[in-house]
Amino acid sequence: MNANNLIKDIIDKKELIQLVLSNKRNKDVEYTKINIRPIKIKDDFMYHLTYSYSNKEIHKNLSDKECIEEIISHINGNFKQVQLYCVNNDYQILINKKLNANVIKKKATKKPVDISHNRKKKYILEEDVPCDFLQYLGVMNEHGNVKKQKRDKFRQLNRFLEMVKDIESNFDKNKKIKIIDFGCGKSYLTFALYYYLVKIAKFNVEIVGLDLKKDVIEYCNKVARALNYDNLNFQIGNISDFNEFTEIDMMVTLHACDIATDMALFKAICWKSKVILSVPCCQHELNSQIKNDLLNPMLKYGIIKERFSSLATDSIRANLLEILGYKTQILEFIETEHTPKNLLIRAVKSKEEVDKSIVDEYKELRNFLNASPYLEKLILENNIISKEQLI
Ligand SMILES: C[S@@+](CC[C@H](N)C(=O)[O-])C[C@H]1O[C@@H](n2cnc3c(N)ncnc32)[C@H](O)[C@@H]1O
Known part of the structure; x- marks a missing residue:
């Protein structure tokens, strides 16, 4: 044949x-x-x-x-x-x-599937199935119907959980999984994470949500107690001062502002977190640093400079994670039509030693952009990598 x-x-x-x-x-x-x-x-x-x-x-x-x-x-x-x-x-x-x-x-070993793009999407959190935290937070009613104005949030929560599901094999079902959510805010995603890991995937978890805002933290603790989410607790605090853990399984930071993301990534690196999920937000740092005459035809336009700086910042973060032994992906978190802040860095620790193979190209990119990334500064100041290796 x-x-x-x-x-x-x-x-x-x-x-x-x-x-x-x-x-x-x-x-x-x-x-x-x-x-x-x-x-x-x-x-x-x-x-x-x-x-x-x-x-x-x-x-x-x-x-x-x-x-x-x-x-x-x-x-x-x-x-x-x-x-x-x-x-x-x-x-x-x-x-x-x-x-x-x-x-x-x-x-033949496979059956034909319905290939219509219009078939009803099967979500992890299902429509028409009442779910305690979604009801409490007003995303769905007591019959499980998702409210029209909360549909984007519902899709976002499901998309996030799909990304968690993809990496859950890195966790041990016989151990307590320690997770921190830095800059948790109102914590829709933190509640979703707890619900999925505990009630659907049957993991034993301890999740801490941290945020600067007292009122938000009080509210989240109230919700967690009302739902009997026993191992979910919220604390007031600044990411950079949080030293309660010495090791961790997963660090999550979703839309933490500007360099708060870098602080969070740095903590996760120090604790050798097995998994990192990070959706950065408003990356201003590089915007004020980036300079290279070759890029002038692009950077002279403010909006292009802003978007370029964001992408460059996330590329730098992702490359630093790879250098530190994380297998790193950048994924689309939610469709761009809802928010331009839609990239998620997903990193899974795959080796202990520094990956020297990409250090040179990282350095070239950083120098080309005239950038002094905050995450790199934290890594060097704390001798995670020696200056000789990275400068
Ligand atoms: C845009 S909200 C995102 C909330 C939530 N993670 C989400 O995705 O819906 C960012 C949150 O990060 C918190 N935040 C910013 N900097 C922080 C820091 N240094 N330490 C702790 N929380 C911080 C803010 O208070 C705010 O609640």
């Missing part, structure tokens, strides 16, 4: 359920895997391609013709293996060094 003809045939007949290109042959290709599945956008039958990199994913929608061309181009040198899950059979295609393809036919 000819592999190219097989792929064309299956896509032409709309019999593909999923296709995975893996086992990379070409080192110049940066992504390690491509996952393809059919999708319906309005009335058009398309293919959704997910390119997996070590620290991110890129998504693309292609027509059937474009999709066939893309797959065939990758078989011709980039990947050694293609796995096809189809309606009637599965196929494994193995491509040797001479680019000859061996097609192995197998029994």
Whole structure:
């Protein structure tokens, strides 16, 4: 069986359920895997391609013709293996060094799925299912109906929990998981985190929410007691002065203002937090530092400078975390139409030692931007990395 003809045939007949290109042959290709599945956008039958990199994913929608061309181009040198899950059979295609393809036919193992983009989204916190904290905070009524004006909040909470769910395998079910939420504010997300980890995922947790605002903290403690969320407590305090923990499993900081995010990241680094989830907010620091004549055509426009500074700040934070042994991703937290402050840094501690491989490119970026990042300053002042390594 000819592999190219097989792929064309299956896509032409709309019999593909999923296709995975893996086992990379070409080192110049940066992504390690491509996952393809059919999708319906309005009335058009398309293919959704997910390119997996070590620290991110890129998504693309292609027509059937474009999709066939893309797959065939990758078989011709980039990947050694293609796995096809189809309606009637599965196929494994193995491509040797001479680019000859061996097609192995197998029994079908996957059932076709509803590919309509319009199908009702299955959320972790479900609609029409009453949930105690969502009711208490006025997001849904006693029947579980989400209030119209709280729909964005409901989606945000669910999106956040999906990101937590993705990393929960880093936690030990037999131990108490210690979590701190820095700059917790009104704590919708903190309550959601507690609800998910304790009531759905069945972890044993201790969560502390910290904020500068006394009234907010009093209110959050009142809600936690009313809901009998026993291991959820809120404290008044400044992130930089909080020294109650010496080790921690997860640090969360969502929309903590400006360099409060850096203080929070620094604490998490010192405590060797296994997981970090951080949505930065209003990054002013670099805006006043960034200077490079090569960037003038961009930076002369205030709004571009502001957005560029934000992206540069988060890139610097993410790179510093990687240097310190965190596998780091930057994910879209919520659709941009709701807020431009929508990037989430998700970092999982993967090694103890400093990753020297990216130090040079980090230094080049920092020097190019004329930046003196606060997080770097904290790291150096506290000898987390020596000056010789980073300056
Ligand atoms: C924009 S609110 C975000 C609240 C919540 N995390 C959320 O995402 O909905 C930022 C919160 O961070 C708190 N905050 C800012 N700097 C802080 C610091 N240095 N220490 C503790 N809390 C801080 C503020 O008081 C405020 O409540």
